[in-house]
Amino acid sequence: MELASVHDFLKGKTILVTGATGFLAKLFVEKILRVQPNIKKLYLLLRAENPHIATQRLHDEVLAKDLFKVVREMWGADFGSFISEKVLAVAGDVSLENLGLKDLNLREKMWEDIDIIVHAAAATKFDERFDIAMSINTMGALHALNFAKNCSKMQILLHLSTAYVCGEAKGLVPEEPFHMGQTPNRSSTLDINVEKLLIEEKMEELRAQNAGEQTATSVMKNLGIIRANLHGWPNAYVFTKAMGEMILFNMKGDVPLIIARPTTVLSTHSEPFPGWIEGVRTVDVFVVLYGKGKLRRSVGRRNTIIDAIPADMVINSMIIALLEAQYSKSLSKTLLYHIGSSLRNPFTISDLEDVAYQYFTKNPLINKNGKPVAISNKVTWISSMSSFERYMKIRYVLPLMGLNVVSKVCCHCYDDFHMESQRKLQTLMKITRLYKPYLLFEGTFDDKNAEILRMAKNKAGDDLGRFNFDPRNIDWMDYVLNAHIPGLVKYVVK
Template sequence: MIGEMDADMVVGYFGGKSILITGSTGFLGKVLVEKILRVQPDVKKLFLLVRAPDVESAKLRIQTEVTGREIFLVLKEKHGMGFYDFIDEKICPLAGDIMHENFGLDTANLRELSKDIDIMVNIAATTNFSERYDVAFDANVLGAKHVCAFARKCMKLKMLLHVSTAYVAGEQEGLIPEKPFLIGETLKEGTHLDIESELNLIRETRRELKANCSSEKAERRTMKELGLKRARQFGWPNTYVFTKAMGEMLLGHLRGELPVVILRPSIITSILKEPLPGWMEGIRTIDAVVIGYAKQTLPFFLVDLSLIMDVIPGDMVVNAMMVAMAAHSEERAQTIYHVTSSLRNPAPYAILADTGHRYFYDNPPRTGRNGEPARLNKMRFFSTVARLSLYMAVRYRLPLEMLRLVNIALCGVFSRRYDDLSRKYRFIVQLIELYTPYSLFKGWYVRVKME
């Protein structure tokens, strides 16, 4: 079906449609909202669900965090003085949250929406790899459940599109097919996942923390550790991809006859073409490593430069979303799409390392007090955990331990220095642990359907 569609057919599909979008204040959400309004001004209405105490606050958030951003400059130029009237006509703010049943909307609002909505797009999620388990579960698992329940109440719904991540595949190697997760399925042989039991575990842990009068810091640490522990027990590398996989399971299990598309993009990067080439907002997945190198706070990293870096521009993801919605409208089935580049346009990590070094060499960041350019050293790369561990032990852990002993002997003279170096060391260790499943990833995502 996708192969039979052209751009005019896709754009035409959205004419006269009412679309509910969650996660519009995020990077991908902004790109989608702008794209629809720019290419299809005859869209009937975009209902944007945002966290806010009331509609006026929701409207203000949309004005400042969505339509007020640089990505809407092209649309502003197109409409001129009529831009704000156009936005007011097409965008309807909704104050709510996917973490609540019915998004926390009142009965009257719910009844009207259920009559109007043609398409639902769920982008809302927490993407923090090491998020608290309770927070990630609420957003990525219960959020998906509530979106599905709401969609089933919409009388004329033609499509529910859910944005997941290609990395729900965990650390699998070789060709990874576009197949759905069955309820209870895991990535570790001999284990079975009970989502209800995970929710009960979270609630019980919360009760214990409250009973023990735990500090906020201790509670945060405990819930983060619980998420990582549960993810790894079932074969996923971190809390983010684990909870996104559970969200997919619930959607597939509860959708009934709903037409559902689950989109699994890989690492989303800046815009390639439209409307502003190179536009990016916030620190994306691989940006932390690039920034760490630019500031010279990350002198080394764990990555096999010969492996494929699977990245995909944000505007290409949005294009895929729109095509998939149009292609599968009113199909009473679930369809999975990988939106990835590893097979179609493979690029090794060596390209990022080389171009990154050349860029910052020609455009050195000014990090000194007087704005002097930073002196850049080439980042050192380790292709195996064993080599990196040996290097870190000799280069960092041993000197740190010696400094600790000297500090004790001198009654804490070097306490400040020791604490500062320990903090930096822990940051690097944590960063490497979080990124290892991606920097050493040996899978290739099959995208038969998208072709």
């Protein structure tokens, strides 16, 4: 297989991107504008009540970011007119039919013009409310698919998923799509309509009880965890993303479909510059806690492989996958790619800890008193949740019991101490339960499809040199020490 020029492929294309304010969606938009300004149009779907709010969100939450400084420098004073010509903010909502587009004329025009849809919208919190995760991650995939079916020039629908739809898998995880009702534990029967009905019934029950927003949120988060665990997934995020994949794979019809499954996404490796990131993503929670001197013990194993991939490599793989699909002779197939590093260039918790220690020793964070934060030399990693819970009881619960019996401090002081300790305990346990599946993950993601794509790219010539997504090209020590953690400190910890 030989790939044609990316530049030629993108020229004159009209692309719809959902979830345009998201981390990866922004990177995709920036890369397209930077490498091929002669696209016809980028429609960016943003959740908004009207076009004015959508446009304001585009400028505030997308274009104003440091990410776009290279493109701004390329165009100088003409940047605004360039964006006005090439980019249109569209007010909508992926959780609604027709993606929530109220402007019928605009909808018809988009159906006539769109060549490619990149469906990147997602609710990514591990403990998201079940109703919200279902409406965005599962039903949003269906609505994007139905919208694609109405596009007369539709060439490809690319769905951005996650490799962790596999659940808590062990061994080599294949690049295979989900069949309807398939579950990781294979011991339960999953019916998406039943899950939707359960949500509707629970919401109706909460309305009948006049439950407040806080109560409803707690109940729906808990329901998501219960249903996910029942079917073999660790949280509502990957559960609802898996159901979204099922719908796409089984209902796509004649729509050419790509499913991109990145692993843990880190900051940019090279483009448009190293270290750009938004938000704290999985393992970065522990990097931040470590840098703040708050991580002494955690669930995990030193030899656990952190399957991570820089964000710009994810984007590069997506663009090359679109190009390959365009020229593939088997457009009726679903093209599925794991985008990760565990098989080709593994990076462990121990490696991350060593790099973090080097960085924060030389560049300590400053506490609220203006003093450098002291970090521990080594974190104590506890290899099971039950052992960690026992430790937490010794660390927090038993001292409280002893204080209650022998302390001479007043009741008021005891109550304050008790409440603060309980808050710390609850916070630590919540974080640990959320991330435990990834700190103890025993799977390795097969990426043979992605490797075939890389091989085709490498044969295609210099034009594709700017689209590196080979994990073997990552020097983990250099990247994490000099790009990722500095970017995390600059853009997230601040």
